[in-house]
Amino acid sequence: xxxxxxxxxxxxxxxxxxxxxxxxxxxxxxxxxxxxxxxxxxxxxxxxxxxxxxxxxxxxxxxxxxxxxxxxxxxxxxxxxxxxxxxxxxxxxxxxxxxxxxxxxxxxxxxxxxxxxxxxxxxxxxxxxxxxxxxxxxxxxxxxxxxxxxxxxxxxxxxxxxxxxxxxxxxxxxxxxxxxxxxxxxxxxxxxxxxxxxxxxxxxxxxxxxxxxxxxxxxxxxxxxxxxxxxxxxxxxxxxxxxxxxxxxxxxxxxxxxxxxxxxxxxxxxxxxxxxxxxxxxxxxxxxxxxxxxxxxxxxxxxxxxxxxxxxxxxxxxxxxxxxxxxxxxxxxxxxxxxxxxxxx
Ligand SMILES: Nc1ncnc2c1ncn2[C@@H]1O[C@H](COP(=O)(O)OP(=O)(O)O)[C@@H](O)[C@H]1O
Ligand SMILES: [Mg+2]
Numbered sequence: 032x033x034x035x036x037x038x039x040x041x042x043x044x045x046x047x048x049x050x051x052x053x054x055x056x057x058x059x060x061x062x063x064x065x066x067x068x069x070x071x072x073x074x075x076x077x078x079x080x081x082x083x084x085x086x087x088x089x090x091x092x093x094x095x096x097x098x099x100x101x102x103x104x105x106x107x108x109x110x111x112x113x114x115x116x117x118x119x120x121x122x123x124x125x126x127x128x129x130x131x132x133x134x135x136x137x138x139x140x141x142x143x144x145x146x147x148x149x150x151x152x153x154x155x156x157x158x159x160x161x162x163x164x165x166x167x168x169x170x171x172x173x174x175x176x177x178x179x180x181x182x183x184x185x186x187x188x189x190x191x192x193x194x195x196x197x198x199x200x201x202x203x204x205x206x207x208x209x210x211x212x213x214x215x216x217x218x219x220x221x222x223x224x225x226x227x228x229x230x231x232x233x234x235x236x237x238x239x240x241x242x243x244x245x246x247x248x249x250x251x252x253x254x255x256x257x258x259x260x261x262x263x264x265x266x267x268x269x270x271x272x273x274x275x276x277x278x279x280x281x282x283x284x285x286x287x288x289x290x291x292x293x294x295x296x297x298x299x300x301x302x303x304x305x306x307x308x309x310x311x312x313x314x315x316x317x318x319x320x321x322x323x324x325x326x327x328x329x330x331x332x333x334x335x336x337x338x339x340x341x342x343x344x345x346x347x348x349x350x351x352x353x354x355x356x357x358x359x360x361x362x363x364x365x366x367x368x369x370x371x372x373x374x375x376x
Contacts, residue, residue: 280337287362
C-alpha cells in the first residue's frame with residue numbers, strides 16, 4: 032500500500048531533549064499465569080516515543096506487539112490479570128504504580144487506543160452517535176446540533192460519507208470495516224497526546240487505509256499528537272515512522288530510524304522481514320520469500336537468542352547466550368552478530 036500516502040516531512044530529530052519524551056518503556060516484562068506455570072509474553076522491552084513522533088512497532092504475528100500495546104494502556108494488568116514488571120512512564124508519570132481509577136482516567140484523555148478487533152471495543156447497547164459524542168465531550172462542549180455536525184465531519188475524515196445513517200446505527204448493524212472507521216474517528220475525536228493504534232487499518236481497503244494514515248499523520252503534524260502504530264506493513268512504517276521498533280518473541284530486537292532500518296538493517300530478523308515486503312508496483316507474487324519457520328510459542332522459547340533457530344548467521348554462542356541490546360551506529364540491536372558490523376570484527 033502506501034503509494035498515495037503523502038510524503039511526510041520527517042521531523043528533524045537533532046536537538047531533542049528528555050523533555051520531548053512522552054512515553055518511556057523500560058525493561059518491560061509481561062507474564063501470564065497458566066496452569067502449567069508462568070508464560071513470559073514480553074521480556075526486557077525498552078523503547079520510547081517522543082512528543083509528536085510516530086513510532087512503528089513491527090514484527091510477525093505472535094511477536095508480542097499487541098500485548099505490549101495493551102500493557103501500556105493498563106489492560107493486561109487490570110483486565111487480564113497479567114504480571115507486569117519494569118517501567119511505563121507517560122510524560123514523567125509512572126503508570127505501573129497508578130491506581131486503576133487514575134489509569135482509567137488517563138485512558139481516553141491522554142492515551143487512546145484503537146484495537147485490532149473493533150467490535151470488542153464498541154459498546155453494543157449504545158448508538159454510534161452516543162459513543163462518538165462521549166469521545167467528543169472529553170475535549171469540547173458544543174451545542175447538540177454542532178456536535179452532530181462535528182461527528183458527521185469526523186466520520187467523513189475516515190471515509191464514511193453517509194454519516195447521519197451510521198450515527199443512528201448500533202455496532203451490530205455495521206460491517207467490521209465500518210466499525211473500524213468509527214473506532215478510529217472516536218480515537219481521533221478525543222485528540223489524545225498519545226494514540227496507540229494496533230493494526231488500525233488491516234480490515235480496510237487500500238484507499239481508506241491511505242486516507243486514515245494521512246489523517247493520523249496530519250494530526251501528528253498539526254496537533255503534535257504522538258503515535259505508537261503497531262503494523263505488520265513495513266511499507267507503512269517506511270512512509271510514516273520517525274522510529275521503528277522491531278519485536279520478536281516478546282523482545283525488542285532492533286530500534287532504529289527508518290533510514291537505517293531500511294537501508295542497512297542490523298538484525299538478521301529485520302533483514303528477513305524486509306525481504307518479505309511485496310513490491311509496490313507491478314504484479315504481486317502469490318508467495319513472498321519469508322523467513323523459514325515461525326515465531327516460537329511463549330511456552331517453548333528457544334535458549335540463547337530466541338531467533339537463533341531461524342537465523343542464517345547463528346553461531347554456538349547464539350544458541351546458548353541471549354544477546355543484550357547494544358548501540359550499533361544510531362540503532363539499538365540485540366544480536367551477537369549484527370549485520371552492519373559484519374566483517375568489521
Ligand atoms: N491472555 C493470553 N494468554 C496466553 N498467551 C497469550 C495471551 N495473550 C497473548 N498471548 C500470546 O502472546 C504472544 C504474543 O501475542 P500478541 O502480542 O497478540 O502478538 P502480536 O500482536 O505481535 O501478533 C502470542 O504467542 C500469544 O498467543
Ligand atoms: Mg497483534
